[in-house]
Amino acid sequence: MALLAWNVRGLGNKDTVRALKNICVKHKNGIVFLSETKQKRRYLEKIRMRMKMDNGFYVDPVGTAGGLALWWSNDVKMSILAYEKSFIDTVISINGEDEWFGTFIYAPSYDVEKQGFWERLGSLRDDVNAKWCIMGDTNTVASPNEKDGGSTFDHNNAKWFHDFMEKSYLMEIQSKGGTFTWSYQRSEKNVIREKLDRVLSSVEWNFLFPKAIAVIEIPIASDHTPIILLKNGLKKKARTEFKFESRWMLEEECLNIVQEEWAPTEQRNHRGTFRVKLRRTKVKLWKWNRENLQVNGLQGERKLFERMMIIENEEQGKG
Numbered sequence: 001m002a003l004l005a006w007n008v009r010g011l012g013n014k015d016t017v018r019a020l021k022n023i024c025v026k027h028k029n030g031i032v033f034l035s036e037t038k039q040k041r042r043y044l045e046k047i048r049m050r051m052k053m054d055n056g057f058y059v060d061p062v063g064t065a066g067g068l069a070l071w072w073s074n075d076v077k078m079s080i081l082a083y084e085k086s087f088i089d090t091v092i093s094i095n096g097e098d099e100w101f102g103t104f105i106y107a108p109s110y111d112v113e114k115q116g117f118w119e120r121l122g123s124l125r126d127d128v129n130a131k132w133c134i135m136g137d138t139n140t141v142a143s144p145n146e147k148d149g150g151s152t153f154d155h156n157n158a159k160w161f162h163d164f165m166e167k168s169y170l171m172e173i174q175s176k177g178g179t180f181t182w183s184y185q186r187s188e189k190n191v192i193r194e195k196l197d198r199v200l201s202s203v204e205w206n207f208l209f210p211k212a213i214a215v216i217e218i219p220i221a222s223d224h225t226p227i228i229l230l231k232n233g234l235k236k237k238a239r240t241e242f243k244f245e246s247r248w249m250l251e252e253e254c255l256n257i258v259q260e261e262w263a264p265t266e267q268r269n270h271r272g273t274f275r276v277k278l279r280r281t282k283v284k285l286w287k288w289n290r291e292n293l294q295v296n297g298l299q300g301e302r303k304l305f306e307r308m309m310i311i312e313n314e315e316q317g318k319g
Helices: 014-027 041-050 111-122 155-167 203-208 246-250 252-261 270-294 297-318
Strands: 002-007 029-035 055-059 068-072 076-084 087-094 100-106 132-137 170-172 175-177 182-185 191-194 197-202 213-216 227-230
Touching: 002 014, 002 100, 002 132, 002 197, 014 029, 014 041, 014 227, 029 076, 029 087, 029 100, 029 132, 041 055, 041 068, 055 076, 068 076, 068 087, 068 100, 111 155, 132 203, 132 227, 155 170, 197 203, 197 213, 197 227, 252 270
Parallel strands: 002 029, 100 132, 175 213
Antiparallel strands: 002 227, 029 068, 055 068, 076 087, 087 100, 132 197, 170 197, 182 191, 213 227
């Protein structure tokens, strides 16, 4: 069972709701945490039922800012211990497993509020041996390599986060996928990217789930990427199934590969030609994806994001 944390930047957009549904179907999430929903619980309840989640808890936004939603299936036993506009603290047991504390956060973005937030969060657990997992938007760049573009890394901004991690004896769960979880484009050539969303855990929680890994999804429908926590790790597949990725359509090279392999030939065996072309196209696309979008992940991620922004700007210009 997977857990999802995502700063959706408003859940009133149909594209965001569609993206959320696709993520839930893909990962079979048993727990879904959404921050900055900007919606009242009456509307969010309708979305929850569409996602086929059995239970829900909400922290309403202040005006049109903020808002938290926490959904979970009946396979999850969950109790709400505390909450405020920036977090929901719970105790969780999944499918009868040992109980652990789960805290879902949307840390404040203003520096003047950060010290108080991390101190309040640290006061939730008196026992440093507690099984504790925290996931969500930390709104903090923890190190220089978690930032690309914009102003230089601010050590003072990260101080309260590091103090919290040290006093609470927490570590960050290993992640897989992109490097950054938030992007902002000021101009065509001025893109800022940072790692703000993450999963933290105590040593005791890691002993409980030693294979746990966080998956950073691709950016879609929000300036924050969804974070998926797989507490039992990635499942190994005996055979890799070929799947055409929708993001490939943003790459010109993908179109060139398809056009080249499906160009007219003089072969008479049309059925054989179809099979050969299909197989060759699959092989070439698989190799191209591995060599250009997976191995060169950072460059591929930057290129993908820039193309998405260009297309979005073009569509807005047409509107």
